Amino acid sequence: RRRLELTPTDELALRDLLMVLADAGDRADAAEAYRLFARDLARDLEMLPSSETQDLLRTIGSASAVHARSAPAPRTPTQERWTGVVMQSNTTPDHIVPIGRVRRRWLVPLTVAASLVAALGIVRIAHQLSSRARGALGDADRTSAESLTRVGRFFWNRRTAESLQLAVRLFARAVSADTRYAPAYSGLADTYALQAWYGDSSSPATAGQACAAALAAVRLNDELAEAHTSLGAVGAWFNHDWRGAETEYRRAISLDSTYATAHQWYALGLASHGKIEEAVHEMRSAQRHDPVSPSIAADLAMVLFWSGQDREAIGQIRFALALDPASSRASSQLWRLYTAAGQRDEALAALEGVIHARGGSGADIADLRRAYGHRGLPGAFEWWAQTLARAARAPDRAMRIAVLYGLLNRNDAALWWLREARDERSPFLQFAAVDPAFRGLRGNPQFRNIVSSR
Numbered sequence: 001r002r003r004l005e006l007t008p009t010d011e012l013a014l015r016d017l018l019m020v021l022a023d024a025g026d027r028a029d030a031a032e033a034y035r036l037f038a039r040d041l042a043r044d045l046e047m048l049p050s051s052e053t054q055d056l057l058r059t060i061g062s063a064s065a066v067h068a069r070s071a072p073a074p075r076t077p078t079q080e081r082w083t084g085v086v087m088q089s090n091t092t093p094d095h096i097v098p099i100g101r102v103r104r105r106w107l108v109p110l111t112v113a114a115s116l117v118a119a120l121g122i123v124r125i126a127h128q129l130s131s132r133a134r135g136a137l138g139d140a141d142r143t144s145a146e147s148l149t150r151v152g153r154f155f156w157n158r159r160t161a162e163s164l165q166l167a168v169r170l171f172a173r174a175v176s177a178d179t180r181y182a183p184a185y186s187g188l189a190d191t192y193a194l195q196a197w198y199g200d201s202s203s204p205a206t207a208g209q210a211c212a213a214a215l216a217a218v219r220l221n222d223e224l225a226e227a228h229t230s231l232g233a234v235g236a237w238f239n240h241d242w243r244g245a246e247t248e249y250r251r252a253i254s255l256d257s258t259y260a261t262a263h264q265w266y267a268l269g270l271a272s273h274g275k276i277e278e279a280v281h282e283m284r285s286a287q288r289h290d291p292v293s294p295s296i297a298a299d300l301a302m303v304l305f306w307s308g309q310d311r312e313a314i315g316q317i318r319f320a321l322a323l324d325p326a327s328s329r330a331s332s333q334l335w336r337l338y339t340a341a342g343q344r345d346e347a348l349a350a351l352e353g354v355i356h357a358r359g360g361s362g363a364d365i366a367d368l369r370r371a372y373g374h375r376g377l378p379g380a381f382e383w384w385a386q387t388l389a390r391a392a393r394a395p396d397r398a399m400r401i402a403v404l405y406g407l408l409n410r411n412d413a414a415l416w417w418l419r420e421a422r423d424e425r426s427p428f429l430q431f432a433a434v435d436p437a438f439r440g441l442r443g444n445p446q447f448r449n450i451v452s453s454r
Contacts, residue, residue: 172188271303302333
């Protein structure tokens, strides 16, 4: 219950509570908890609980009566367009983005296309509306926006597809509470940006939303380091404008030299452009200002790895996993570092951990070990590349396969998958030029064309 108080839209917390109450035999309390959650969700975000949550309640019992009491009446298409929530035309309820809660008589019907131009239009409209509502916002709204933003940053820092989805909702609620609160827009932009790395595609809609939120943050507070960092990420990761991104990162650091994310993301940009020593320096600065961040430790490890410092890189990855044993960024890279250090058995064990974390079965682990027994790590890499090729598309899938074939010196296959990564707009492609797996391809004109085309 305390968890739901802190994060009122966290359906995972609600489902945990429902199961605990059901196990205790308190079905009526479970039904009431669902009713209150659904009521507040409908009031604050104009959404219904997900189908998974509704299905869980049905298994507990009393679902139909509760749902009838709690669910808002079905809305017509005309009703869906006003209320302080601007909704993309082809989105599901999970992707509704509140852009200011203002009086309905000021709003006009809008259908927002999934494009950058439309996204920028949302921000422009939000500012126009917020200027009219400015006098109505009091200290309570700002406090709510600040609290929601802090909780949003907590889930943003967890760096999982699920936590980022929750962070989007929290930042959106913060924007709804106070349309002038720049840190909420910055958080929203950063979350959209990270979704390209942690389980969501870097679609034009996501890019447009990230850009719109970042521009809104800067427009609201040009002295906010977080806002310029957000705009730098949009430039580097979506617009492929490194010069503009570098300017924004440096501006952020000049405003607040202790803001770790500015150093971290600036370091990644430097690394992607071959400036490894500078990248290591900036990443160490990031860690100095946020010494307990698993993502910074994992990114420092990779920058050290690209600079040839394998042993220290392994230490940083282990440190990241000590901070967060569930860190997918850290665990998914450990096998690379062990491979580079010549620790074959450790590399195999790390590979097994990655496969298990991705839902692999005991049979998959057995097949991996069998391949390793026949041909060592090359056999394991070949088996995993083929397995990933049959798996569902993900932001890192094509790059992982390309890396495996690069390590196997199968350059034609590596180039094919690098092209796939380019066509899928994988954010991981930007590091191909400095990745030791592609050392044998660096003089290849096709490789240079693929990397430069990002």
